[in-house]
Amino acid sequence: MDKRTCDSQDVEVRKGPWTMEEDLILINYIANHGEGVWNSLARSAGLKRTGKSCRLRWLNYLRPDVRRGNITPEEQLLIMELHAKWGNRWSKIAKHLPGRTDNEIKNFWRTRIQKHIKQAENINRLSSEHNNIQQASTSQTSTSLADSMETYSGNNNNNNNNNMGTTFHHQGNFPNENIWSMEDLWSMQLLNDANN
DNA sequence: AATCTGGTCAACCGCACCTAG
DNA sequence: GCTAGGTGCGGTTGACCAGAT
Incomplete structure (x- = not known):
C-alpha cells in the first residue's frame, strides 16, 4: 500500500508535541461530533495533524476516562x-x-x-x-x-x-505534572460548549 | 555552578489488517 | 479478487528532567 495515502493532502502537517489550543480543538470537536474516521476528523476540525496523530492523542491523553501515573x-x-x-x-x-x-x-x-x-x-x-x-x-x-x-x-x-x-516497590514519584491538567482542559471545553 | 548521565514518557514510524467500493 | 483508505498495534526515537559528579 502507498504509505502516503494517509497524509495525502499537500497541506503542511504538524508534528511534535501538541499545543493546548490543538488539544482544545480536538476535545471540542469530539464532544460535538464524536470520535472515529480520524483523517476526516482532523481535516474537519481544522487540525494540521494526521488522523493517526489525533487518534493517538485522544486515546493516550485526552480521553476523559484515561488514568495517568501511579500504577498501583x-x-x-x-x-x-x-x-x-x-x-x-x-x-x-x-x-x-x-x-x-x-x-x-x-x-x-x-x-x-x-x-x-x-x-x-x-x-x-x-x-x-x-x-x-x-x-x-x-x-x-x-x-x-x-x-x-x-x-x-x-x-x-x-x-x-x-x-x-x-x-516491585511502588515508587510513587511519577512526574505527571503536565503543563496543564486534564481538569483544566475539560473545564475549558465545558466553557466552550456553554458559549456555543 | 556547570556538565554529564540515565530515566521517563509523548509522539512518530512502519507494518499488518480490515473494509468498502 | 483487487485497490485505496482507514485503523490498530508494537517498536523506536527524541525531548525533557532530575540526580550525580
Whole structure:
C-alpha cells in the first residue's frame, strides 16, 4: 500500500508535541461530533495533524476516562501476569487495566520492569558462575529479587507471582505534572460548549 | 555552578489488517 | 479478487528532567 495515502493532502502537517489550543480543538470537536474516521476528523476540525496523530492523542491523553501515573502494585502484578501470558500484546493487556493505555503500559514495562529483569539476569548469571567455581552443594534460598525476576523472565507460571507485589516497590514519584491538567482542559471545553 | 548521565514518557514510524467500493 | 483508505498495534526515537559528579 502507498504509505502516503494517509497524509495525502499537500497541506503542511504538524508534528511534535501538541499545543493546548490543538488539544482544545480536538476535545471540542469530539464532544460535538464524536470520535472515529480520524483523517476526516482532523481535516474537519481544522487540525494540521494526521488522523493517526489525533487518534493517538485522544486515546493516550485526552480521553476523559484515561488514568495517568501511579500504577498501583496490583496493576503491576496484573501487568506482569498478563505479559507472562501474552507477551508484548500491550493493547490486549491494556484492555484488562481500565483507564490505562497500551502506550503507558508499554513504557512502564520498558522503563521499570525490563530493567529489573536485566539486572536479575546479570545477578543470576554471576551467581551461577560463582556457583560453578565453587561447585558447592549448598542449597540456595530463593527470596532475592534476582530469583524472583529470573523466575518471571523464564515465563514460569508457578505462583511465585506472590513475590512480585513486594518485589516491585511502588515508587510513587511519577512526574505527571503536565503543563496543564486534564481538569483544566475539560473545564475549558465545558466553557466552550456553554458559549456555543 | 556547570556538565554529564540515565530515566521517563509523548509522539512518530512502519507494518499488518480490515473494509468498502 | 483487487485497490485505496482507514485503523490498530508494537517498536523506536527524541525531548525533557532530575540526580550525580
